Amino acid sequence: MTDIQIRREPAAVAAAEDRPLPLGRQIAFWLAALGVVGLCLYVFSGILLPFVAGLALAYFLDPLADRLERVGFSRLWATVVILGVFVLVFVLALLLLAPLLAGNLADFAAKVPGYAQRLQQLVVEKGSPWLERLGHRVQPADIQGSLGDVIGKGVAWGGDVLKSLWSGSQTLIGVASLLVVTPVVAFYLLVDWDRMIAKVDGWTPPRHRATVRELATEINDAIGGFIRGQSLVCLLLGAWYAIGLMLCGLNFGFLIGMLAGLISFIPYVGSLTGLVLASSVAVVQFWPDWVMVGAVLAVFFSGQFLEGNILSPKLVGQAVGLHPVWLMFALFAFGALFGFVGLLLAVPLAATVGVLARFGLKQYMASPIYTGVKTPDGGLPPDA
Structure with missing residues (x-):
């Protein structure tokens, strides 16, 4: 009897080692890690x-x-x-x-x-x-x-x-x-x-490595696609606004145009800021010549048309997955908390949260909580 128990003990230990941690403990671990990272960012910002x-x-x-x-x-x-x-x-x-x-x-x-x-x-x-x-x-x-x-x-x-x-x-x-x-x-x-x-890939638990690599690839595509594409969009818009306003003869047209283009990484904020500044200066400078005021407005409206229909679809694309409202919230929130450091971190963190949220939603919609169908072991179905 004792020999049988001794022979079964290694198998029981191996089964216990292969058993995944409870979901609650995993969530607690990652929340604690996230809290430590946030605290470090705040202290050393x-x-x-x-x-x-x-x-x-x-x-x-x-x-x-x-x-x-x-x-x-x-x-x-x-x-x-x-x-x-x-x-x-x-x-x-x-x-x-x-x-x-x-x-x-x-x-x-x-x-x-x-x-x-x-x-x-x-x-x-x-x-x-x-x-x-x-x-x-x-x-x-x-x-x-x-x-x-x-x-x-x-x-x-x-x-x-x-x-x-x-x-x-x-x-x-x-x-x-x-x-x-x-x-x-x-x-x-x-x-x-x-x-x-x-090295970071080697730290990933082997049983989750394929899923983590897939998520990392999506996060990299989202961050890289947005940063590289949106940076080029901002430069092209800045050049368009600056040249157009200078051709209109607007005072400080180069400054206003470049400012509007460079802050266009915040959806709608750059174009609206430039539109308000340029139209105010145009009214004061050209009044009562409404033709020139209209020309200044046309520069911004044409720039918005180019951005929405040509530049952003071609250079940024729709696969980035960053909704303008979510991006604006992230930029303002992290900028208020951590200053310029927060602005640099806002887009990567917003893209990461977006990818993880879509992954969590996908897991939820494949789970018994949503489908009402349990797997043979009574838990969640395996990852797709």
């Missing part, structure tokens, strides 16, 4: 910017390094060539565009009060007769006061947003250290990228 930027840069440039490897470059020399060219192009662009943008921005900021005052006067002059025809007697001072409050709140809100982003990226390190540390971090990460991916 002030110093994470160059490291997150370096990680993003390495991720962005990894496909180019893989291509150079396929044509005979070693990983080290592929990294050196790619980062060297990238830094050179970035420095040249900074030297050429920074003075122009800084000068335009300073001039625009100095003239904003005058534009706002003139716009208030035009609204009062042209709006009062319409209000009187509708039976509303409104004093010009009241209209000016209301418009002044709205403009003041809008300027204050924009200032608060810029201040929060700036302060979130400026603790313990400065812009100079960001420009120095980011390429170094990107270099080391890009050299070891494939080894790091293989």
Whole structure:
């Protein structure tokens, strides 16, 4: 009897080892891990910017390094060539565009009060007769006061947003250290990228490795497709807006157009911001020439048509799976929590959550909870 028990004991131990952890314990483990990651991001958000930027840069440039490897470059020399060219192009662009943008921005900021005052006067002059025809007697001072409050709140809100982003990226390190540390971090990460991916893949439990690889591939496609495609869309839109507004003769047309294009990664925010700024300046500058005001509006409406019907479908595609509302929420939420670091992390995290949510929904719809049909062991059916 004792021998039989001894012979059965290893089999029982093996069966216990093969038995998966209860679902509740797995959920508790991953929630705890997520909490630790979130706490680390919150505590170290002030110093994470160059490291997150370096990680993003390495991720962005990894496909180019893989291509150079396929044509005979070693990983080290592929990294050196790619980062060297990238830094050179970035420095040249900074030297050429920074003075122009800084000068335009300073001039625009100095003239904003005058534009706002003139716009208030035009609204009062042209709006009062319409209000009187509708039976509303409104004093010009009241209209000016209301418009002044709205403009003041809008300027204050924009200032608060810029201040929060700036302060979130400026603790313990400065812009100079960001420009120095980011390429170094990107270099080391890009050299070891494939080894790091293989190491993380080796940490995955073998029984779940196929599922995790499938999810990782979907997440990579979503992140890469959006970042690379949307970056090109933003650059093309910025060029379209800037050239169109400059051809219209709009004051600060280049600045407004590039600003609208560069913040177009936030759905609708970039185009609406540029439309409001450009139309306000156009009304003040060209009044009463409505043809030129219409030309300025046409630049933005045509840009929206190009983005929605040509650029985004071709460059970003529909397979990314990032709904505009979900993306806007992620950008604003992480930007408010972690400043510029949050903006860099928002898109990858939003894409990851989206892929995992679709996977969870797929599992739910294949489970007895949804179908009402149990598997032979009484649990969930196997993964598709």
